[in-house]
Amino acid sequence: MTAPTIAEIDTILDLKDGWDGYRGRPISPATIAKAIDYAKALNLAPHKWHAVPCGDGSIQLEQHTNGFDIEILVRFAGCADPDMIEVLPFTGEGGAA
Numbered sequence: 001m002t003a004p005t006i007a008e009i010d011t012i013l014d015l016k017d018g019w020d021g022y023r024g025r026p027i028s029p030a031t032i033a034k035a036i037d038y039a040k041a042l043n044l045a046p047h048k049w050h051a052v053p054c055g056d057g058s059i060q061l062e063q064h065t066n067g068f069d070i071e072i073l074v075r076f077a078g079c080a081d082p083d084m085i086e087v088l089p090f091t092g093e094g095g096a097a
């Protein structure tokens with residue numbers, strides 16, 4: 001599996017402090033690599049992942065496939081909260097049910 005949506009990943013790697021107009025933290029290469037490892041473990045189509053940066057330095061990968069929304073949230077290094085993988089029924093335009 002290749003990196004999900006390479007253009008998005010390259011853009012996310014270039015984010016600097018305050019990228020969101022507030023206090024957005026850069027996303028570390030280690031956080032991105034961990035997200036990609038989770039995506040590989042799920043063995044889904046790599047080109048369908050969308051990478052979304054989070055202001056706290058975390059990253060979320062999303063995919064809508066086979067009637068489901070799949071979201072992988074990888075927390076920034078040092079965060080006490082656990083990483084998350086959610087699989088929810090896809091209901092169409094508005095997202096998961």
